[in-house]
Every structure is written in C-alpha cells, then in structure tokens.
Amino acid sequence: MTLPADAQAALDSFEHCNSWEQRARLLMQWGQRLPELNEADKNETSRVHGCESQVWLVGTLQAGRWQFAASSDARLIRGLVALLLARVNGLSTEQLQQVDLPAWFNQLGLSRQLSPSRSNGLNAVLQRMRELAG
Incomplete structure (x- = not known):
C-alpha cells in the first residue's frame, strides 16, 4: 500500500534521527505544525474517550477520501496525533480500516517510547476515526 505524501515525509524525517532526543x-x-482546532470543535462530541489527555477529533469525507483534524492539550500527544493524521489523511474508508498503528509507529522508530496508556490513547483516536468513517 502506498503511503500518503505526509506519511512518507514523516518516515523520511524520522529515519535520520539517531537518538531519542x-x-x-x-x-x-x-505537534507544533498541527493546525489548531476551532474552539467550537472542542466539544464533548468530538472528544476522544480513552485518552489520558484531552484529544478532540473531527473528520470529513471529501471525494471519497478522509480528512481529519485533531488537537490535544498535551504536547507529546499533539506530536503523536499529528503523525497519526499524516498516516491516515487522504485514505478511503476501506484503507483506513487497514491501518496498522503499531507498525506505523514502529516504522517511525517511536514504538519503544509509547507507554501502554499512550498506545491505548492513540488506538482510541484511530478507533474513533474508524467510527466516523463507519
């Protein structure tokens, strides 16, 4: 499966990292490049449950391709969510169902740094995307 351009850019930039720092x-x-959500979109409906930090997610289907926007109050989570969005934005509903989250963060070299709670939180975000796409 071909990666979206943003996902390929993420892989290219992370493969040059030699250290966790x-x-x-x-x-x-x-995370800093993640566009800020409108305050109106930061509501109970768009809040992702299952995350320790606050995460909000909205999605729209444009010409058969999904575009998601998200925000978080935690800097590290913003970065992880931005990388998840890079991986899924522009996918069809069918492709979205096939995204392998652990494999993606493994490719980026970040899986070791994903605590179980962060991993669960990101899974909750992906699950919410799939519900919206359902």
Whole structure:
C-alpha cells in the first residue's frame, strides 16, 4: 500500500534521527505544525474517550477520501496525533480500516517510547476515526 505524501515525509524525517532526543524534538515539531482546532470543535462530541489527555477529533469525507483534524492539550500527544493524521489523511474508508498503528509507529522508530496508556490513547483516536468513517 502506498503511503500518503505526509506519511512518507514523516518516515523520511524520522529515519535520520539517531537518538531519542532527536526523535522527541522532531515529534514536538510535528505537534507544533498541527493546525489548531476551532474552539467550537472542542466539544464533548468530538472528544476522544480513552485518552489520558484531552484529544478532540473531527473528520470529513471529501471525494471519497478522509480528512481529519485533531488537537490535544498535551504536547507529546499533539506530536503523536499529528503523525497519526499524516498516516491516515487522504485514505478511503476501506484503507483506513487497514491501518496498522503499531507498525506505523514502529516504522517511525517511536514504538519503544509509547507507554501502554499512550498506545491505548492513540488506538482510541484511530478507533474513533474508524467510527466516523463507519
């Protein structure tokens, strides 16, 4: 399966990281680039349950392809969510169902840094995307 352009860009940038410090810095930069959600979109309906930090997610289907936007109050989570969005934005509903989250973060070299609670939180975000796409 061909990766979306943003996902390929993420892989290219992370493969040049030799240390966790470099990866963490890059992760924060991805989080900073995440466009801020409108306050109106930060509501109970768009809040993802199952995350320790606050995460909000909205999605729209445009010409058969999904575009998601998200925000979080935690800097590290913002970065992880930004990388998840890079992986899924532009996918069809069928492709979205096939995204392998652990494999994606493994490819980025970030899986070791995903605590069980962060991993569960990201799974909750992906699950919410699939519900919206359902």
